[in-house]
Amino acid sequence: MRATFMYGAGDVRVEEVPDPTIVQPTDALVRITLACVCGSDLHPYHSMPTGEEGTPMGHEFIGLVEELGSEVTGLKVGDLVISPFAFSDNTCEFCREGFHTACKHGGWYGAGGVGGAQAEMIRVPQASGTLVPIPGDVDEKLLPSLLALSDVYLTGYHAAHMGNVGPGKTVTVIGDGAVGLSAVLASKQMGADKIILMGRHVDRTGLGRRFGATDVVAERGDEGIAKVLELTGGEGSHVVLEAVGHMPAYEQAYGVVRPGGVISRVGVPQYEDAPVGFGSLFGKNVTLNGGPAPVRAYIEAAIPQVLSGEIDPGRVFDSETTLDDVAEAYRLMDSRTALKVLVRP
Amino acid sequence: MRATFMYGAGDVRVEEVPDPTIVQPTDALVRITLACVCGSDLHPYHSMPTGEEGTPMGHEFIGLVEELGSEVTGLKVGDLVISPFAFSDNTCEFCREGFHTACKHGGWYGAGGVGGAQAEMIRVPQASGTLVPIPGDVDEKLLPSLLALSDVYLTGYHAAHMGNVGPGKTVTVIGDGAVGLSAVLASKQMGADKIILMGRHVDRTGLGRRFGATDVVAERGDEGIAKVLELTGGEGSHVVLEAVGHMPAYEQAYGVVRPGGVISRVGVPQYEDAPVGFGSLFGKNVTLNGGPAPVRAYIEAAIPQVLSGEIDPGRVFDSETTLDDVAEAYRLMDSRTALKVLVRP
Structure with a gap:
C-alpha cells in the first residue's frame, strides 16, 4: 500500500510499503476512507532533523474495518469507523476517568511499530476500545464532519x-x-x-x-x-x-x-x-x-450531533488532495493557503 | 500603641506609634485580642533589603470592634470579630464569584497606609465586607482555633x-x-x-x-x-x-x-x-x-465547626509570645523550633 513518511523538515514522501497485518489479537485493520493533515503535523514539518528513516505520518481517519483480531469485540468487517487520534483500551482506570490519552495500554499512531493514517490502510491496536462504529448509512457529505471527530473538533x-x-x-x-x-x-x-x-x-x-x-x-x-x-x-x-x-x-x-x-x-x-x-x-x-484531548471520551455523543446536522465541524476542511499529493497538503497548510486539508487515499 | 515593623531581613522591631484612626467612613478600628506570625512572614524575614522605613507586619487577627465609620453596617462596638488576611467589600463581582482576594476595593494589611496586625490596634478598610462577628460568648480555649480562620486553616x-x-x-x-x-x-x-x-x-x-x-x-x-x-x-x-x-x-x-x-x-x-x-x-x-486564599468566602461556614468542636485548627499554634517579644516569635518559627506562634498584645 501507499503511506506517508516524513524524513525531515519540509520532506514529506508517499512510499509503497507492505500492507499492515494483525500483530496482536486485539488489533484491527482499517482501510482508510478519509484522512487529513493536522496542525500538529506542522511542528515536525518545521523542525524535524533530517534522518535516514522516515516517520509514519497522520493520526486522523475514518475508514472501513477490513480485518479483526481474534479478541476484538463490538466491531465487524465492513463497519465504517472513526478512530480517535490516540488508541486506548477504554477500560483502564484512566480511561474510565475520561483521560484516554493516558490509557495504560494506549499509544499514538506513527510510533512504536504502529503506522500513520495518511495511508491506504492502518493497523489499530486496542481496536475494541479505540474504534467507534458509525451507525446506519451515512450521507457522503457528512464524512468530513465525522472525520473532524477524530481529532480537531473534539480537541x-x-x-x-x-x-x-x-x-x-x-x-x-x-x-x-x-x-x-x-x-x-x-x-x-x-x-x-x-x-x-x-x-x-x-x-x-x-x-x-x-x-x-x-x-x-x-x-x-x-x-x-x-x-x-x-x-x-x-x-x-x-x-x-x-x-x-x-x-x-x-x-x-x-x-x-x-x-x-x-x-x-x-x-x-x-x-x-x-x-x-x-x-x-x-x-x-x-x-x-x-492537554492531549481524550477524544474517545467524547466521540459517541458527537456522532448523532453530526448526523442530525446540529454541528458541522467539517467546515474547517477548505481543501483536498489525493494521498499521492499529500506533500502539497502540507505546503498548503504551512503557507496558510489552506486551513485544513482532507486527504483521500 | 505598639506595633511590629520589619526593617530588613531578620530585623523585626516593636515600636510605639500613634493609634490608628478612622480614615474612610467604611473603616473600623479593632483592638486586637490575638494575632500570630505567618509562614509567609518568613519570606521577607529571609530576604527583605534593609531600609530606613519599617514595613508594618502581621495580617491574621481576632479582636474587639473599638470604633466604626459612619457607613459600616452589620457590626457594633464590642463585637468579637475575625478578619480574613485580606480586606474586601464582599459585594463586587469577584467577591460574589468567591475570589475575595481579587476584590475591586480590597487590599492587604501592612500596605498602602493600612497597618499590620502584630499590633495593639488596627484600621480595617471595607469593614462591613471584611469583618465577621463571632456569635455569643466564646470559650477562651477556642480563640486560637478562631484565629486560625483568619488565614492558616482556611488557606x-x-x-x-x-x-x-x-x-x-x-x-x-x-x-x-x-x-x-x-x-x-x-x-x-x-x-x-x-x-x-x-x-x-x-x-x-x-x-x-x-x-x-x-x-x-x-x-x-x-x-x-x-x-x-x-x-x-x-x-x-x-x-x-x-x-x-x-x-x-x-x-x-x-x-x-x-x-x-x-x-x-x-x-x-x-x-x-x-x-x-x-x-x-x-x-x-x-x-x-x-492562589491567595479568599478566606472571607469560607469563614462563616467554619465558625460553627470551631464552636461545636468539629474542627480544632488552632492546634497548629504550639508556642506563644507577647507583642513585645514578637521578634522571638519570628526566631522560633525561622529555626523551626515552633510550628506557629500566637502573639498576645
Whole structure:
C-alpha cells in the first residue's frame, strides 16, 4: 500500500510499503476512507532533523474495518469507523476517568511499530476500545464532519470542556486555526454568552463568526489583551481556550483571563517552562489545565450531533488532495493557503 | 500603641506609634485580642533589603470592634470579630464569584497606609465586607482555633476546595508547615479516602496524623515521588496540595500527580517560571490552580465547626509570645523550633 513518511523538515514522501497485518489479537485493520493533515503535523514539518528513516505520518481517519483480531469485540468487517487520534483500551482506570490519552495500554499512531493514517490502510491496536462504529448509512457529505471527530473538533471540545464553558461565561479563544475554530463551535454548543476569537486571518475568523464567535480581536500582544479587557468591562474572560501552543499565545492567555478564571490549553506547548507565579497565574487564582484531548471520551455523543446536522465541524476542511499529493497538503497548510486539508487515499 | 515593623531581613522591631484612626467612613478600628506570625512572614524575614522605613507586619487577627465609620453596617462596638488576611467589600463581582482576594476595593494589611496586625490596634478598610462577628460568648480555649480562620486553616481549606477533594480521592499534601497540616485537616473534613503527607519533621507529621493523614512520606525529590507512586499503586495522586512555595515542592507536585489530576497551590510561589509543558503538566492533562486564599468566602461556614468542636485548627499554634517579644516569635518559627506562634498584645 501507499503511506506517508516524513524524513525531515519540509520532506514529506508517499512510499509503497507492505500492507499492515494483525500483530496482536486485539488489533484491527482499517482501510482508510478519509484522512487529513493536522496542525500538529506542522511542528515536525518545521523542525524535524533530517534522518535516514522516515516517520509514519497522520493520526486522523475514518475508514472501513477490513480485518479483526481474534479478541476484538463490538466491531465487524465492513463497519465504517472513526478512530480517535490516540488508541486506548477504554477500560483502564484512566480511561474510565475520561483521560484516554493516558490509557495504560494506549499509544499514538506513527510510533512504536504502529503506522500513520495518511495511508491506504492502518493497523489499530486496542481496536475494541479505540474504534467507534458509525451507525446506519451515512450521507457522503457528512464524512468530513465525522472525520473532524477524530481529532480537531473534539480537541476544541476538550478545551471547552476542561474550561468548564457554559451559560453566563465569556470565553476567549486564542488562535484561528482549525482547533481554535472548533473550540469556538464547541463553546457555542455549550452555551457560552460571549465568544471572543483572537485571530487575524479574515477568512478564518469569518468561519469563526459562523461557528458562533460574537467578537473578533485581530490585535496581538498587549494591544490584543487591552482589546479583550475592553470587551469584558475591564474584568477579563472567565475562560480562555489556548489553541496555538506558542509562548506569545500563553502570555495573551494569562493577560486576558479574569481572577478565578480558567486557561485551558490544547495547542501542544512548544515550551516547557512558562510563567505561573504571583504575577501571572497565582495572584489571580487562575486555573491552568488542558492537554492531549481524550477524544474517545467524547466521540459517541458527537456522532448523532453530526448526523442530525446540529454541528458541522467539517467546515474547517477548505481543501483536498489525493494521498499521492499529500506533500502539497502540507505546503498548503504551512503557507496558510489552506486551513485544513482532507486527504483521500 | 505598639506595633511590629520589619526593617530588613531578620530585623523585626516593636515600636510605639500613634493609634490608628478612622480614615474612610467604611473603616473600623479593632483592638486586637490575638494575632500570630505567618509562614509567609518568613519570606521577607529571609530576604527583605534593609531600609530606613519599617514595613508594618502581621495580617491574621481576632479582636474587639473599638470604633466604626459612619457607613459600616452589620457590626457594633464590642463585637468579637475575625478578619480574613485580606480586606474586601464582599459585594463586587469577584467577591460574589468567591475570589475575595481579587476584590475591586480590597487590599492587604501592612500596605498602602493600612497597618499590620502584630499590633495593639488596627484600621480595617471595607469593614462591613471584611469583618465577621463571632456569635455569643466564646470559650477562651477556642480563640486560637478562631484565629486560625483568619488565614492558616482556611488557606489549607482553599487548597483542598480548589483541588476538588472529596470521597474516593487520594490527596497528597506537600509541606508539613501550619498550612500543609491545615490542608490535611480540610481534606479529612471533605472526605478524602487517603491523605499522604510529605514532610520530615516528626513532631509536625505527628499532628498531621492526628488531623487525618493516613500516610507520611519523609523522603523528598525523586525518592519521595517514588514513595507516593508506590502508595498509589503506581498511578499517582488525584489531588496534590502544595503548601510550600519553593520549586522543589512544585517539582514533587507534578511528579506525584496522576493523569487528569489537580495540583492546587497555596504556598506563595518563590518563582515565576516553572515547568508546564508536555513533560510536566500538559502531557498528563494535569490541572494547576490555587492562589491567595479568599478566606472571607469560607469563614462563616467554619465558625460553627470551631464552636461545636468539629474542627480544632488552632492546634497548629504550639508556642506563644507577647507583642513585645514578637521578634522571638519570628526566631522560633525561622529555626523551626515552633510550628506557629500566637502573639498576645
